[in-house]
Amino acid sequence: MPGKKEQDICEVKSFNKIKVKAARGKMLSDDEAHRLAETFSVLSDPTRIRILHALTGEELCVCDIASVLGHSVSAVSHQLRILRNMRLVKYRKESKMVYYSLDDHHITSLFNEGLKHIRE
Amino acid sequence: MPGKKEQDICEVKSFNKIKVKAARGKMLSDDEAHRLAETFSVLSDPTRIRILHALTGEELCVCDIASVLGHSVSAVSHQLRILRNMRLVKYRKESKMVYYSLDDHHITSLFNEGLKHIRE
């Protein structure tokens, strides 16, 4: 590598090396940036938003959630799986039915912060 | 429509009509659900997250942001447009250069809430 220093992680020139160096120093790690983005992306779909909102207050079975939203049971179930994987909802089986309810209070506070934002 | 009542907005049977009716009553409007999802989706990309984070503290020109992130100027500019359209960043032109800085304090509080969440 002729004339290449190891700090040259990209071809882009920088204009203010001091500011760039400072910003690089306190930079979010790739891992943190991805985890943060993933956290927000769970809340970035209208269907999931409406499911979570429907579950504030009381648990509902899949069929009722679908009924409230006006979506197919399958579509709702797919989204519930995402919410389950991210631990935003928990479920409880009772005979043939599955009742879902909110799990992560920390995310619901994010949810409410977001609501305040669009309503202000 | 034989035997169809106008409340039947979907084909799904509901098991607990009272709960469904209650949930429908306090349901988020379609518009609100979409706006909320849109708000979160701005924060649902690692590149945008890192841009916003790089801008906490001081303004940077496009070239420096690209340098900090290790992305192409074009990719950064495309993302800045999204952040601009959603009023999350503002910019100031100085001769040929464009300096970006954070705009919406309300979203940055969402951002920090999210950070707390992944770091706890």
Add this chain to the structure above:
DNA sequence: TTTTCATTTGAATACTTGTTCAAGTATAAT
């Protein structure tokens, strides 16, 4: 004016994502 430079933009491409449809579980009723 011509050239250079910082940034923006449009088109193309690869990737991701949400919904539907059909098939598959699992539990309860007949």
Add this chain to the structure above:
DNA sequence: ATTATACTTGAACAAGTATTCAAATGAAAA
């Protein structure tokens, strides 16, 4: 056992999105 019900899952499709490349803009320098 057979049928019905509540839900889950995989594949396929459509729609959306992030990055790259090349071209365009607009301002300053030569």
